[in-house]
Amino acid sequence: MELILCKTYEEMSLAAADQISELVCKKPDCTLGLATGSTPVGMYRELVKRYEKGELDFSKVKTFNLDEYYPISPENDQSYYYFMHDNLFSHINIPEENINIPCGNAPDAEAECHRYEDLIAASEAVDIQILGIGQNGHIGFNEPDDFLYASTHITGLTDSTIAANARFFESENDVPKKALTMGIGTILRAKKIILLANGKSKHAAISALLDDKITTSCPATFLKTHPNVVLICDEEAYN
Numbered sequence: 001m002e003l004i005l006c007k008t009y010e011e012m013s014l015a016a017a018d019q020i021s022e023l024v025c026k027k028p029d030c031t032l033g034l035a036t037g038s039t040p041v042g043m044y045r046e047l048v049k050r051y052e053k054g055e056l057d058f059s060k061v062k063t064f065n066l067d068e069y070y071p072i073s074p075e076n077d078q079s080y081y082y083f084m085h086d087n088l089f090s091h092i093n094i095p096e097e098n099i100n101i102p103c104g105n106a107p108d109a110e111a112e113c114h115r116y117e118d119l120i121a122a123s124e125a126v127d128i129q130i131l132g133i134g135q136n137g138h139i140g141f142n143e144p145d146d147f148l149y150a151s152t153h154i155t156g157l158t159d160s161t162i163a164a165n166a167r168f169f170e171s172e173n174d175v176p177k178k179a180l181t182m183g184i185g186t187i188l189r190a191k192k193i194i195l196l197a198n199g200k201s202k203h204a205a206i207s208a209l210l211d212d213k214i215t216t217s218c219p220a221t222f223l224k225t226h227p228n229v230v231l232i233c234d235e236e237a238y239n
């Protein structure tokens, strides 16, 4: 695993934006795997800046997001659909039809998971998958458990994830209790994975990622089986 250790959140965001920019310039029709949450916001801000300066063209880029709450409508300002448009898609020239996010208000969640998994499988492999990491080591919404799922599936959120995400909602009760998420196998099929982490609260999860064990109690440890992972983190998460 390659490590890019950064002093600040800003530096981490620029380093991540550099990797995406390089890919988009080299391969304009690339496929990106994207994450939500607070961690990649600075990277998205930087990508928008570079687009506005004319340095990047997203007209042929295709994206797959990792996950979406369930049930939630795309218009809900807490949906990941809303988040992605608010932070990135509405500010760049990516065609709406190139954007893929699990549908949070699909009537049949299982069918939606199959549809999403099949769509990813039928597409060209994801060139770069961006990941954040939960304090408990989750990636996407693959939460610590006795077993993990390989494919896109519906899952319950753990109490600790609901508590961590409550900061975005009016109250903890408003946090949806389920989500649709790519599975560990879906994530590991990306050609390259970039994991971003900042702040002390991520230190335990990053330590587990850097030792030699692989365990379902820290789903991110499965990234150790992937040949092309770059960890970009700040000193607080690392030390």
Ligand code: F6R
Pocket: 034, 035, 036, 037, 038, 039, 040, 066, 067, 131, 132, 133, 134, 135, 138, 139, 140, 141
């Ligand atoms: C978001 C996602 C989650 C977050 C993780 C960290 O699409 O899949 O795994 O990456 O919960 O969230 P933040 O960045 O808010 O600490």
